[in-house]
Amino acid sequence: MIRRFALLCLLACPTPLSAGALPAGQKASVASVVRAVTPGVVNIATKRIESVEVPTVVDPVLQEFFEIPNTHLKRETTSAGSGVIVDAEAGLILTNEHVVRGASVIEATTKDGRRFRAQLVGRDKATDIAVLKIKADNLAAVPMGDSRTLEVGDFVLAVGNPFGLGQTVTSGIVSAIGRAGLGIEGYEDFIQTDASINPGNSGGALVTLDGRLVGLNTAILSKSGASHGIGFAIPIDMARRIMAQLVESGExxxxxxxxxxxxxxxxxxxxxxxxxxxxxxxxxxxxxxxxxxxxxxxxxxxxxxxxxxxxxxxxxxxxxxxxxxxxxxxxxxxxxxxxxxxxxxx
The missing domain is CATH 2.30.42.10 (PDZ domain)
Incomplete structure (x- = not known):
C-alpha cells in the first residue's frame, strides 16, 4: 500500500567522519541550515464539509418498500499538512494537492506562530502539486535548488508538521532518483530517501545541506502505515514548472x-x-x-x-x-x- 504522507529523514551526520570521531571541542551540526530554512516552512490546516447519508429507517426492506429517503447530514472534518514558502513577496506557498483537496478552509501557520487564511491559487492532481497564497509581511522563503544535480548518497534535511505536533526537522540521504511506476500520481519521477515519514508532513520541504529546496515530501511505501525507510519527494524541478502554470492561469x-x-x-x-x-x-x-x-x-x-x-x-x-x-x-x-x-x- 502506498500511503500519501510526507517525508521525515533518519538522523545522520552531515559529513563522513574519519576514524569515527570529531576533533575535541567540535560537534557535527546542521543547526545553521535549520535556522535558515525553517522560517520558510508552514503548517497547513484544512477544514472540509462532508455530506453523510443517515438512514431514516433501520430496516432497509421497509425503507425501500415505503420509498423513504435517507437524510443527509453535514459534518466538518479537519486535517493537517505542511507547505513551503517559495516567494515571500507574493506570499506563494507550494504544497501537495492531496493536502488541500476538497478543503473549504485552508490556514497556514508560520514558525513564529502567525496564522493566515490561505487562498488556493491552483492545484494539479496528476502531479500532486498545489499553490497557495497568503497576504502577510515579513515572510521568509526557502530558496529553490536544482533537483537535477542530486546524486544517490547526498545528505538531505526534511522539515514538516508530523501528526500536527508542530515543526520538526530530520535528516537522511538520497536513496534513489527517478523512481516511477508506484501508482501514486499520474506523472512520477520521485526522489527516494531513507525517511521516517509520518502523517502531516505532506507538502513539507526536502532541502540540501546548503539550504536549497530540492523536493516536496509526499509519500511512503508501507504495508502498515508506519515508516519503513522508503519515502518519496516530488523533485522541485517538476514542482517549479507546474507552479508557473498554476500561477499564470490557475490550471x-x-x-x-x-x-x-x-x-x-x-x-x-x-x-x-x-x-x-x-x-x-x-x-x-x-x-x-x-x-x-x-x-x-x-x-x-x-x-x-x-x-x-x-x-x-x-x-x-x-x-x-x-x-x-x-x-x-x-x-x-x-x-x-x-x-x-x-x-x-x-
Whole structure:
C-alpha cells in the first residue's frame, strides 16, 4: 500500500567522519541550515464539509418498500499538512494537492506562530502539486535548488508538521532518483530517501545541506502505515514548472508530442519510440519509430516514466530540445509541445 504522507529523514551526520570521531571541542551540526530554512516552512490546516447519508429507517426492506429517503447530514472534518514558502513577496506557498483537496478552509501557520487564511491559487492532481497564497509581511522563503544535480548518497534535511505536533526537522540521504511506476500520481519521477515519514508532513520541504529546496515530501511505501525507510519527494524541478502554470492561469494545460514510448529493447537507458503520429510535432521534427530519446532540454532521460513526467509538467506551446539515438548515432531535434483536448487536469 502506498500511503500519501510526507517525508521525515533518519538522523545522520552531515559529513563522513574519519576514524569515527570529531576533533575535541567540535560537534557535527546542521543547526545553521535549520535556522535558515525553517522560517520558510508552514503548517497547513484544512477544514472540509462532508455530506453523510443517515438512514431514516433501520430496516432497509421497509425503507425501500415505503420509498423513504435517507437524510443527509453535514459534518466538518479537519486535517493537517505542511507547505513551503517559495516567494515571500507574493506570499506563494507550494504544497501537495492531496493536502488541500476538497478543503473549504485552508490556514497556514508560520514558525513564529502567525496564522493566515490561505487562498488556493491552483492545484494539479496528476502531479500532486498545489499553490497557495497568503497576504502577510515579513515572510521568509526557502530558496529553490536544482533537483537535477542530486546524486544517490547526498545528505538531505526534511522539515514538516508530523501528526500536527508542530515543526520538526530530520535528516537522511538520497536513496534513489527517478523512481516511477508506484501508482501514486499520474506523472512520477520521485526522489527516494531513507525517511521516517509520518502523517502531516505532506507538502513539507526536502532541502540540501546548503539550504536549497530540492523536493516536496509526499509519500511512503508501507504495508502498515508506519515508516519503513522508503519515502518519496516530488523533485522541485517538476514542482517549479507546474507552479508557473498554476500561477499564470490557475490550471495546467498539458500537451503532447505525438509519440508512444516504451523501455528500450535490451533494457537500455532512455525512452524508445514505438509509434509516431502523422503530422505531429515529433513527425515534423523527423523522429521515427525505434529512436531512443536520451535527454530533453539537457536533462538525462533514463526511463519512459521520466520522459512522461517531464512532458506532463511542460505547458502546451512550449518548445523543447530532444537528444536521441538512431542506429548508433546521436542526433538532436527541436519540437513544439502541441495542445491536447485532454491536457487540462485540475
Amino acid at each position: 495546467v494545460r498539458r500537451g503532447h508530442i505525438g509519440v508512444s514510448i516504451r523501455s528500450p529493447v535490451g533494457n537500455g537507458a532512455g525512452a524508445e519510440i514505438v509509434t509516431v503520429e502523422p503530422a505531429s510535432s515529433a513527425a515534423l521534427a523527423g523522429l521515427r519509430k525505434g529512436d531512443v530519446i536520451t535527454a530533453v532540454d539537457g536533462r538525462a532521460i533514463t526511463t519512459p516514466a521520466q520522459l512522461r513526467a517531464f512532458l506532463g509538467a511542460s505547458p502546451a506551446g512550449s518548445e523543447i530540445d530532444v537528444r536521441f539515438h538512431r542506429a548508433g548515432e546521436t542526433m538532436q531535434a527541436r519540437l513544439r509541445i502541441e495542445a491536447s483536448q485532454k491536457a487540462a487536469i485540475r
